[in-house]
Structures are given as structure tokens and as C-alpha cells.
Amino acid sequence: MVKSLRGMNDIIDSNKFQYFLQTATNVAQNYGYSYIETPLLEETALFKRSVGESSDIVGKEMYQFIDKGGHDVCLRPEGTAGVVRAFIQNKLDKAGGKYKFFYHGPMFRYERPQKGRLREFHQFGVESFGEISVYEDMNIIMMVCDILNNLNIDFKLKINSLGDSNCMPQYRENLLEFLENHLDDICDDCVRRKDTNPIRVLDCKNNKCQTLYENAPKLLDNLCPSCDEDFKILQNLLISNNINFEVDPNLVRGLDYYSKTAFEFISSGIGAQNAIAGGGRYDRLVEFLDGKATPAVGFAIGVERLLELIELPEDERDGWYFGALDEQYISLILSLSYKKRKNQKAVVSLKPRTLKAHLKAADKENARYCAIIGENEFQDHKIWIKDLYQKSESVIDFDTI
């Protein structure tokens, strides 16, 4: 038997998926965002330049291949790069103004699958272009809060500031110097990180490293005045809007393009993969991908991780079930259901059964009304209807259905 590839699942029971998508789409539209769809396949160079070759995503997790035309392409491992490319390619950077997009769809990373981590997974994300103000960072965070609250999901918000091109390079130097001086005391992973992505040592899980890093230079102590002020404004905004948060000076993002505000939404109860949404500001990325310098900020939600946490509201009895006690009335109920379906849900049993069997089936369908025609009803030009919720019965002329 041919099976689906490892870490790639069918979505057979799509109720939660649809429920999430509707909720998130609603919120995004309430914030004035419009839908954008970009290709799943892009030139490999796009991700190398945006996400960064130092990241594991690009370094070892991309579905990359040479297509029949000899182009080096790969399945998108994340959503931002494609949206930024589309923004530049359609010359929206030159047009000026503000652009706000939301997107959703599959992403691909060649990882070892676990719960909340798949090779083909789904993200819902937004990207806001042209707003340099930290108030937009706040808008974006409020949007995630709205989505999670509407879905009744408990979360913790962690924020940090990564600094910008004024203060980050200097901080990086300071940190590198610190690491060089403690090479013998840090774990093997951190030695490796020092060369690939030194900022990442900050969220190392090794206790010995963490104790050591308490004395390391701190991101937040090295912010330039502009970054520092924005970060304070953001915290005040969160407080005045009653959004609980925690400043996590060790919060770093895995993708290279982030600067200034970085945030992560965490949930307990889904195991080690506890980040359900993440995002931040990426003011340099548009320019870096050959566009006109445009500030931008966005987030992405990991859909599968969120689905683990969603409790679907209970379905109420709804719609009609049509059944016949004898073969000869089936064409009649087929017509009646066709009529009823113009404005309501209606299912038809295509085979004659006993009344009891029909009631059982109607109940299983979670129908509100069970409508049955038997010999008695047919002779009187009537249909028997039971309201399965009210438990009341009635008999009406079937032309009035």
C-alpha cells in the first residue's frame, strides 16, 4: 500500500481546522488585513537570503531540488519570505503607503516529526508593511490575542527587543567576546552556535550555560535609545490594555531577519513544542531582498499546534432528515429534501427502513427534524415530522415542506 510521506498528514476531520481558519480570518479582516496567496515553490535563493543560511531551516531542513529547467527551487519553509518577495515584485514598495496582508497554507520542513511538529504543517500569518511605529507591533500582538481569546485558548506572551542595526552588531560583538572567553565552560551546542548564530546561545536549555549567561552581556542593556524607548512604549501599551506578558531577555527568533520587537505566544499542555505563535519586526528585510527600504512587522501561528488546544463548541441539532418506510416513497422525499435544502441542511435516507431505524439515523446525523413518509401519510398527502429536540410531533401536507 502506498502511504503518505513521513510527517505529512491528511486532514480528514477538518472541523477544527475550518473553525480555526474562520476565526483567524475574521480577526485579520477586522484589523483591515486582506488575503494574499503566494506560491508554495520559490527559488531557493529567496529563503537563503531572508531566513538566513545560518538557520537550521535553510541549512538542513528545506525540500530543495533542481527542477526540469535547471532552477534551484524549494518548497517554502515559512511564509514571510514569499509575501515580501510578492510585495517587492508587485512594486508596492515603490508605490508607497501601508499594506497589510494575511495568509495561510502549508509549509515544509524536513524535520524529525513529533506532536506539534510535522514535515508539512500549516501556518496562519500576517505581514504589515510601511508602519514603522511600535504601535503597529502592538496591533499585531493584539491580533494574536484576539484570535487566541476567540478560540478560548490560554496562553503566555513573552516579549523581547532584539535591537536594530545601530545596537545589535555591537551587542553581537560583545557576546562573541564573552563566549570566546568562556569556551571551556559552554556546552557543545553553544560552541557550535557561537559560529552559526551566536544570539541563539541565550535560549540554551543547558543549566550550566544558563548560569554562566547570567553574567553575559544582556540584549536589553545594550539597546540604543530608539530601540529602548520603543520597547518601553510597547510594555506600557500592553499594560494599559490588560495584556499579561513577560519580558524574556533570552527570547530570540530563529530566523535572521528579525529586529527590534520579538514576541512568542506559549501554551502549556502541548509538550516540548510549546510555541504556538511567534513574530516580530523585520525592518531591513524588504531592502535586503532588493526592495525599497520599508519597515515591516508580522507574526505566524502554527496551526497544528493550535488545533491540539482547540475545543470545538458542541454542535446543536440542525436541519432535516428525510426517510421513507417503503421504497416507493423515496423519490418523493428526494424531491422534498431538494426543496428544503434551498435554505436549510437536509439529508435523505436512500433506502426504506423502519421508523425506529430512521429515528436512530436522524439522531446520529444530529438533525433537528426527522420527516418520514409511510403508507398512512402518503394516502393523506401528508408527511410525519418529529422535532428531535422538542420531542414533539406533527403531521403536515407535504406540499407545504
Place this chain on the structure above:
RNA sequence: GUGAGAUUAGCUCAGUUGGUUAGAGCACUGGUUUGUGGUGCCGGGGGUCACGGGUUCGAGACCCGUAUCUCACCCCA
């Protein structure tokens, strides 16, 4: 990529030191003296015991390999 544990019916799981025809609950399906569901009773279908080798008179069980799932690491949403 590293380490660990799993895999028996559609689902959740039993299955004794290796020994007849591999079981249960749920789900599905049919019937239930006369036309009343969710909540009675009786029946029925459904398993290449993940796949491939090996040990043995005999393997669902023991050994090896592969695949997949799960957990942790790494990484990240």
C-alpha cells in the same frame, strides 16, 4: 541528525513461561410481537497480529533489519 519507547479489528486496548479456530469495549450493520431516537434485548460483518528475514516441531509473543508513530534533544510555528 542523536537517544529512548511503541506498533494486535475503524478506535481504545487485553492476549499467561512460545502451544487448538487471536479476544473485549466502543464504532459499524441487521433484527427486535403492532410506526417512536439519543437510553432495552439478540445477532452479524470486520484482523496477512506494521513489513521483511531468522530461531523453533510450533511465533502475535523470542532475535535481527526496515517503516511508521510517540517522547526527549537539536531546531522551530
